[in-house]
Amino acid sequence: MTFENAKKQITNKPIKLAKFLKFSAPLERKFGRSATPCRRCGKTEGLINKYGLRYCRQCFREEAKKLGFKKYD
Ligand SMILES: [Zn+2]
Numbered sequence: 001m002t003f004e005n006a007k008k009q010i011t012n013k014p015i016k017l018a019k020f021l022k023f024s025a026p027l028e029r030k031f032g033r034s035a036t037p038c039r040r041c042g043k044t045e046g047l048i049n050k051y052g053l054r055y056c057r058q059c060f061r062e063e064a065k066k067l068g069f070k071k072y073d
Pocket residue numbers: 038039040041042043055056057058059060
């Protein structure tokens with residue numbers, strides 16, 4: 001279960017929600033995989049950082065032509 005889904009389940013329980021936010025919030029990371037997610041969909045797998053793109057490979061495939069890439073397959 002992700003953090004957001006767990007948070008949604010206890011929105012009607014204010015005390016539990018406060019505790020949950022205090023102790024279970026995800027870490028803000030300065031480096032590592034989850035520090036640089038895809039700028040379009042937020043995935044952390046298959047990321048292309050070359051030329052400062054920061055797209056995952058799936059999003060890059062869809063966006064490449066708009067970005068001006070002529071050869072991308
Ligand atoms: Zn993506």
